[in-house]
Each structure stands twice: as C-alpha cells, then as structure tokens.
Amino acid sequence: MANFLPLIVGFGGYNAAGRSSGYRSYERMILESLAADQRQQTVESLSHLMGIPGADEQQVLDGTLVRQVESGFFNVNNxxxxxxxxxxxxxxxxxxxxxxxxxxxxxxxxxxxxxxxxxxxxxxxxxxxxxxxxxxxxxxKMPVQAAGQLPSGFNPGSHYRSQNHPRGLQMSILAASDAVKSMGVDWQEAARHVSPDAIAVYSSSVMTQLDSTGFGGMMQARQLATRVTSKQLAMGLNTMPADFVNAYVLGSVGATGGITGACATFLYNLRQGVDEIRSGRRKIVVVGASEAPIIPEVMDGYSAMSALATDADLLKLDGLHSSETPNHRRASRPFGENCGFTLAESSQFVVLMADDLAIKLGAQVYGAVPGVYVNADGHKKSISAPGAGNYITMAKAVALARTLLGDDALRQRSFVHAHGSSTPQNRITESRIFDEVAKAFGIESWPVAAVKSYLGHSLGPASGDQLVASLGTFAYGYVPGIKTIDSVASDVYADRLQISKTDIEMGVEGCDIAFLNSKGFGGNNATATVLSPRVLEGFLSKRYSNVQMRAFRQRQEQSAQVAANYQAKADKAQLEPIYAFGTDLIDEDSIIISHNSISLPGYEQPITLGDDEGFSF
The missing domain is CATH 3.30.70 (Alpha-Beta Plaits)
Known part of the structure; x- marks a missing residue:
C-alpha cells in the first residue's frame, strides 16, 4: 500500500522578522522585492505587532531582524x-x-x-x-551585543494569561495557535474525524528554559539568595514546548515527545512526524520547536567557544577603529567574510496531515514533506566540528527529489536553505557539501538561501525558520538573498552555487523543491525535502478521483476564507491565542475500557486496542 503523504496544512510562529502565518515573516525578508501595496501591508502588520500602529516604515524596519540587544532583555553595556x-x-x-x-x-x-x-x-x-x-x-560590558530578537515592543506573554511562564513557552503558545488557526479548519472539527491516538505533537527546545522562571532561576537561587519556586523545575524541561501545546492549545491525548539534536532539533521532530504520517500511525502531527536563549549566561557560553560574532571582531571585519560602533544589523554574514554566528529567539510550528484526511476536510495545502534524513558524523576530533554525516543527508534528500520529480525539476526548479551559521568553518564545509552534491546530480547553478542573515541562529527552531521561508518562496517565487555580505568569501565552494546579495526571482512555477539543511554540534545532521503546492496538485489529482478533487476544492474555498479572516485579525495584532487552562478536563470516572477499545469523554472517536504491531506468532 502506498504511503500517506504528509501535507503541510498549517504553519505559524514568531521570529525576528515577525509572524510566520500569512507569509508575513517571509515578506519582511524579501521586502525590497514586494510590490508597493504588499510592502505597505507587511509594514502595517508589523507595526500592529510592535504596538505602534501607523508608525513610519523606517521605525518598523529598525525594530526587526538582527540588531543590538534591546533593553527589554538586559543592558549590554551594564x-x-x-x-x-x-x-x-x-x-x-x-x-x-x-x-x-x-x-x-x-x-x-x-x-x-x-x-x-x-x-x-x-x-x-x-x-x-x-x-x-x-x-x-x-x-x-558584553563582548557580544547583537541578537535576532522578536520585533521591538512585541511581548508574547501579554496576549494571554502567562503568569510564571518562561519566554520560550509563551512563544510556544502563540506560535502553535498561529499554526493551528492558519489551517482554516477548526481544530475540534479536524480532531473529530480521527481517533485521539491518531494525533501527535513533537516539539522541544535545545537550551531548555533558562530564564528566571525556568532552570535559570532555579540554578541561580542559592547564589542570588532567592527562593526556588514550585514551577521553575517543571517549566524548565526541554519537552515543555510539546507539553504546553498538548495541555493548553490542543487538548490532545495522542502521542507526544520532544526530540533534540542541537541545531537540527526542528528537523528531528519533523522527521518523527513525517514518518508517523507516512506509516499511517498518525493522521495529524503538530511539529515545532521554541527557543529563547537571549540571556547573558547563554551568550557567555557560546562566546567561550569562540562561536559568536563579537563586537571587536565585527569592527575588524569592517576595518573600523575599536572606539567605533559595529553594524549589529550585519552581524550574521553567511558565506561572506564572517567571524561567528548570532544568537536568536524563535518559535515555529507546522501542522502535518495525511493526504486522505486533508482531502476530506478541504484543508489548505502549503507544501509537503516526503522525507527527512538524519545521520551522524562518525569518529570526530572535536564534538563541535562538522563531519561526514551531512554529505549523507544532503545526498539522500536530493536523490529522493530526483526519484519523485525527475532530473529537470531538480536541476531547474529546486533551491537550498543552508544552515548558513555565519562561521568561517561553516562557509567552507557546507558549501563544499553543496558543491559535491550538485556535481553528482548535474546541478549547475543552485540557488542558496541563508535566512540566519536576517534572523540570527535560533538553535532548535532554526530549520523551522527555514521551512516557513521556503513556503513563502513557493507562494511568491523569490529566494531571499544574503543581503548582509559584501561578497562571497574566496574560500567558499561557489562554482555550482548561486549565492546572491539580492533576492533571486525564480517565479512561482520555477520553485518546486526546497532542501532544508541543518548542521548541529555533536554530529547532528539533518536535511529535509519539501515540495511545493504546485507539484502537489498533480500528485493529488492522480491519487484521487475527479469527484473527490472537486469536493476537496469546494471545501478548500471555505477553509481559505476562514484562514483569511484569521490573518486579517492577526494583522491587527488581535492574535487571540488558544489557551485553555483548566477547561474541558477529562472525567476519569467516565472513561470506558473494553477488550478492543477505550473511549474518553469529550472525544468522538474511540481508541482501538489490539494492534499486532506487524508481528505474527
């Protein structure tokens, strides 16, 4: 039996470019390529999110993307x-x-x-x-002063009752709600059509919750002569971005987990979700990651590894005197002359759905993920050094696309979202991998994006940032340029790569395949193959009858209108995140268990028991 295709039917989140749903964060990255009216809409949406509706464009632009750490976090000079x-x-x-x-x-x-x-x-x-x-x-004074912060003035915790919630979990609530509402299909309606056990949530954070309301406050309490609270330990766990979504957004009793793989964490969670839908074990999977690492201690930790771009090194790159101020907005320079990466905060979620259920519900289709590949590096000299595993993941992902869509689509209508961390080592090693894979598959000019140049490195959600930007490219036809570099560094393997300082216009019909690449400390390599809605039209038309497709498109018109209504409200910062605290609790006395099923009050479908898990004795 053919596998079910994991379709992306919803996506949402928040990063330094703004809100992800409705392609708003992507639009901020390609702002120069937008038509005047669309550009104005993007700026207006951001101004509402920042709490300064009607602000002039420059004020909005200055308060987004990578920039000097703002006083809302801490004073970098004191x-x-x-x-x-x-x-x-x-x-x-x-x-x-x-x-x-x-x-x-x-x-x-x-x-x-x-x-x-x-x-x-x-x-x-x-x-x-x-x-x-x-x-x-x-x-x-902090030696590192740049970071990819949420838009100035945007406080995620102010949009719901967030008392004692670490920032990363506040962002999880808003981001997961954004993704679910972008579906255009009511969550309860979607959940009604499947067993409660056919739903899953996979999300995590790399650094856990290290601010004062999480592990950070707990670990510092004795030294700071403060008291540990009853919430700090529980709130600090790295699985909380999944647990919060289950408990307060979805009310899910399905599968759950938080997989971590350093900077490849989002793709690790995505792989789990993709595999579960392909196998038929789950019908809906919410995948995400959330990270809020902009605190002095985390910046100190990465600085001690010489991993971050310091002010002193940025000044040297630009030939400026030590008494001058570096251009913090250009701190992250993937594939250019660079000196280290830039920490960032982000929370990104996508809703995956099996193609048969998406057809039945008339869900929006933003893309699909047929495969995600993960491989380690083998023996290493240094835990932080890159290695062989990424050659394997890239080659597998590209080979899958070639098998599914052929050489022409791969060579002419694909693009890459690089890990692009902005370190001297990454620009050499990752570009070499791309060059070798391009050579093997006959690709002559492969468009390469590196969104960390806009957003910074958000650690766990970094590939989520890549994914939502890829969905934007499918919708608009532009691959974001790397606008923070003066030129491509001389040691980059760029002969078969198209690395541009301006947006690359491929056209909507020229963007069929995106490859998301991630390289994490410890040998955590992952690459995903993502397909465009244009490609999926043909796939779905082959798999389903004309009658089914007509009904699907009619239902899609309704869900598209619902999604558009949500986007209009979100553009006014009327986010109204889903936060069901202490409501609709399951009455355990009303749970009914038989030898072949278990029924829960409030859930329409029972959970069947007795699966042989493929074994025969």
Whole structure:
C-alpha cells in the first residue's frame, strides 16, 4: 500500500522578522522585492505587532531582524555580573563592616566575629581577622551585543494569561495557535474525524528554559539568595514546548515527545512526524520547536567557544577603529567574510496531515514533506566540528527529489536553505557539501538561501525558520538573498552555487523543491525535502478521483476564507491565542475500557486496542 503523504496544512510562529502565518515573516525578508501595496501591508502588520500602529516604515524596519540587544532583555553595556574581591586583614588590624541582624549568616564564616551594636540584635559589627574573598555585585560590558530578537515592543506573554511562564513557552503558545488557526479548519472539527491516538505533537527546545522562571532561576537561587519556586523545575524541561501545546492549545491525548539534536532539533521532530504520517500511525502531527536563549549566561557560553560574532571582531571585519560602533544589523554574514554566528529567539510550528484526511476536510495545502534524513558524523576530533554525516543527508534528500520529480525539476526548479551559521568553518564545509552534491546530480547553478542573515541562529527552531521561508518562496517565487555580505568569501565552494546579495526571482512555477539543511554540534545532521503546492496538485489529482478533487476544492474555498479572516485579525495584532487552562478536563470516572477499545469523554472517536504491531506468532 502506498504511503500517506504528509501535507503541510498549517504553519505559524514568531521570529525576528515577525509572524510566520500569512507569509508575513517571509515578506519582511524579501521586502525590497514586494510590490508597493504588499510592502505597505507587511509594514502595517508589523507595526500592529510592535504596538505602534501607523508608525513610519523606517521605525518598523529598525525594530526587526538582527540588531543590538534591546533593553527589554538586559543592558549590554551594564550587564549584571559577580566579581570576586579579597578583603585584606590580620589579627592586629581586622577588617570591619556593619550588617543587619537579619542578614547575619548562620553559621558564621571562618574568621568572622560578630559584635552586636544594640540590645535587639538589629545591627552587628563584623570583624574579619584574615583575608576574605567575597562576591561583589557589579556590571560589565558584553563582548557580544547583537541578537535576532522578536520585533521591538512585541511581548508574547501579554496576549494571554502567562503568569510564571518562561519566554520560550509563551512563544510556544502563540506560535502553535498561529499554526493551528492558519489551517482554516477548526481544530475540534479536524480532531473529530480521527481517533485521539491518531494525533501527535513533537516539539522541544535545545537550551531548555533558562530564564528566571525556568532552570535559570532555579540554578541561580542559592547564589542570588532567592527562593526556588514550585514551577521553575517543571517549566524548565526541554519537552515543555510539546507539553504546553498538548495541555493548553490542543487538548490532545495522542502521542507526544520532544526530540533534540542541537541545531537540527526542528528537523528531528519533523522527521518523527513525517514518518508517523507516512506509516499511517498518525493522521495529524503538530511539529515545532521554541527557543529563547537571549540571556547573558547563554551568550557567555557560546562566546567561550569562540562561536559568536563579537563586537571587536565585527569592527575588524569592517576595518573600523575599536572606539567605533559595529553594524549589529550585519552581524550574521553567511558565506561572506564572517567571524561567528548570532544568537536568536524563535518559535515555529507546522501542522502535518495525511493526504486522505486533508482531502476530506478541504484543508489548505502549503507544501509537503516526503522525507527527512538524519545521520551522524562518525569518529570526530572535536564534538563541535562538522563531519561526514551531512554529505549523507544532503545526498539522500536530493536523490529522493530526483526519484519523485525527475532530473529537470531538480536541476531547474529546486533551491537550498543552508544552515548558513555565519562561521568561517561553516562557509567552507557546507558549501563544499553543496558543491559535491550538485556535481553528482548535474546541478549547475543552485540557488542558496541563508535566512540566519536576517534572523540570527535560533538553535532548535532554526530549520523551522527555514521551512516557513521556503513556503513563502513557493507562494511568491523569490529566494531571499544574503543581503548582509559584501561578497562571497574566496574560500567558499561557489562554482555550482548561486549565492546572491539580492533576492533571486525564480517565479512561482520555477520553485518546486526546497532542501532544508541543518548542521548541529555533536554530529547532528539533518536535511529535509519539501515540495511545493504546485507539484502537489498533480500528485493529488492522480491519487484521487475527479469527484473527490472537486469536493476537496469546494471545501478548500471555505477553509481559505476562514484562514483569511484569521490573518486579517492577526494583522491587527488581535492574535487571540488558544489557551485553555483548566477547561474541558477529562472525567476519569467516565472513561470506558473494553477488550478492543477505550473511549474518553469529550472525544468522538474511540481508541482501538489490539494492534499486532506487524508481528505474527
């Protein structure tokens, strides 16, 4: 029996370019190529999202994409930092200071003597008769000051009751809601047609939730003399972007999980969803990733690996004096002369649906993912160094496209979304892989996009950023150029690649296949093959009868109108995310179990029991 094709019937999210649904974040990246009226609509939509409706275009543009870290995160020139100092003293001349009684540590540190200054013990004089190392709270200037932040003024937590939610989970709620509403099919209506067990959610974060409401606050509590809350540990888990979507957006009791693979995390989750739909095990899978890593400690960690573009190195690249200010908007320069990547925040989700169910529901079809390939590097000298695995994933993904659509489509109507991290090592190794694969398959001028030049590197969701940009290319016909570079670096293998500083116009009919490539620390390589709606028209027409296709298109008109109504509201920042906290709880006393099924109250279809899982004894 033929596999079910995983169709992309919804997509949504938020990154430095804005909202993903309705192609808005993609439009921000190709703004120069848009017609005047479309450009105005994009800017107006962003202005509402930023809370400054009617703002002039330049103000909107300045508040999007990669830029200097804004004060809403922390002050990059005065970032809190602990500094160790030594108080020098001896028995003849002890160091002295006064402390409130309530702050007196118990037990007293060695070499401390506490003398009360009043009868109530409200104040004590401390004498220290030996050198003592203390930690002083002070500030310092961050060596890395650029990041891919959500649009200025956009606060995801303000759009729903988000108390105590880490930023990454706030973004998950909004992004998953955006994806579900972009379907144009009510979620409850879609879920009604399938068993509750035929739905799945796969989403995660790489760095977990490290801000003060997650692991970050928990791990720092003792050193900062604060209390650990009851929520910090649970909220910090890297599976929470899936758990939150199940519990508060979808109300799903189906399969769930959070797969991580460093920078390839989104594609790892996508692979799981694609495989489950192809096999028929699931009918609907929501796939995503969410990351909010713009905090000093995470930036310090990547800086210690010499992975990030520092201000000092950016100044050297541009031949500027150390007293000058670097161009933070050009911090990320894939395949050009560069010095490191730029951290970013993002949350991206897509809704995958088996083709038979999509036909039945009249769902929107934005694309399809026939395959995602994952391979490791083998033995390595360094855990962070690239290796052989990406050759395998790229070759497999390209070979799949050739098998499905032929040489002409591959050579003339495909493009690549590079990992494009903006490190000197990546520009050499990844371009060489592309060049070798292009040579093997007879590709002479392969368009290459690298959206991290606009968005920065969002770690787990990075390939989600690539995917939603690819869907934009299918709809508009433009591959985003790499506009932050002066020229392609001399050590890039570019003979068979088309790397452009301006948008590449392929035309809607010239964009049939996208390849999403990701290279992660530890040898986590993944490449996905994505097909355009134009290609899928022919596939679906072959698989389904004329009567079925006519009914499908009629239902699609209705779902398209519903989706358009949502987009119109979202363009006014009326996001209304789905957040069902504590509602529609399952009455466990009403669960009915038999030898061949289990029925849950509130779910129309039962879950069948007794599958032999393909085994025969």
């Amino acid at each position: 970032t809190p930092q602990g500094k160790r100092i030594t108080l020098q003293a001896d028995e003849q001349k002890p160091a002295k200071f006064v402390i409130a009684g309530k702050d007196l540590p118990h037990p007293l540190p060695d070499h401390w003597t506490a003398e009360p200054l009043d009868e109530g013990g409200k104040r004590y004089q401390i004498l220290i008769d030996s050198d003592q190392t203390l930690t002083l709270s002070c500030t310092s």
